[in-house]
Amino acid sequence: MLSTEDGTILVGTARQAIADYFDGKNFDPVTNVGSELRVSRGVFVTLFDKARSRGLRGCIGNPFSKASLLNETVRCAVDAATMDPRFAAVRKDEFLQSITVEVTVLSPLEDIIVKSPLDLPLNIKVGRDGLFLDGFGTRGLLLPQVAVDEGFDEEEFLNECCLKAGLMPDAWVTGSVKVARFQGQIFSEDSPGGRVFERKLRART
Numbered sequence: 001m002l003s004t005e006d007g008t009i010l011v012g013t014a015r016q017a018i019a020d021y022f023d024g025k026n027f028d029p030v031t032n033v034g035s036e037l038r039v040s041r042g043v044f045v046t047l048f049d050k051a052r053s054r055g056l057r058g059c060i061g062n063p064f065s066k067a068s069l070l071n072e073t074v075r076c077a078v079d080a081a082t083m084d085p086r087f088a089a090v091r092k093d094e095f096l097q098s099i100t101v102e103v104t105v106l107s108p109l110e111d112i113i114v115k116s117p118l119d120l121p122l123n124i125k126v127g128r129d130g131l132f133l134d135g136f137g138t139r140g141l142l143l144p145q146v147a148v149d150e151g152f153d154e155e156e157f158l159n160e161c162c163l164k165a166g167l168m169p170d171a172w173v174t175g176s177v178k179v180a181r182f183q184g185q186i187f188s189e190d191s192p193g194g195r196v197f198e199r200k201l202r203a204r205t
Helices: 004-022 069-082 092-098 117-123 144-150 154-164
Strands: 043-049 055-062 099-106 130-135 138-142 177-182 184-189 196-199
Touching: 004 069, 004 092, 004 099, 004 184, 004 196, 043 069, 055 069, 055 099, 069 099, 092 099, 117 154, 130 154, 138 154, 144 154, 144 184, 154 177
Parallel strands: none
Antiparallel strands: 043 055, 043 099, 099 184, 130 138, 130 177, 184 196
């Protein structure tokens, strides 16, 4: 588990990397950080637009990073602002005025082994798990907070992960896809450039 201080460094690093990109500079993260930020960890950077009720504005990540957590956060932050194919690139004025940054650090992926695919929902907990799906030559990943924010139950979460991979929503029932779960530690800004807090999800009961 990362400390709130580590999370604050990660979110600040993501924000500064994007700001430096807009200024035509390459951001070099500080090196005198705790060892937890120097190891290789999966990470996603998500951008929200406070001017549009915290609507999603970009999200890019890598669950299989070989770079340090700090360096991968830099890359994912700039890509989230400029390379998410679902959105136009973030503008500098927009970023400064209304974009909040969220960094999710992933645990290692754990394959879900079941006798029947119909047992998959029983091995997933919304509010705790994120999902990674691999099959039919494609992959899809949804962070734990997606299911909570969208109000999905476990079956709906599986369906949406299939859709994210470009598959039919019930592809997970076929037994031809591999499903893994993971957990995420989430650090968010309460306002653009504001206080960083650890976001705790509420698991479904």
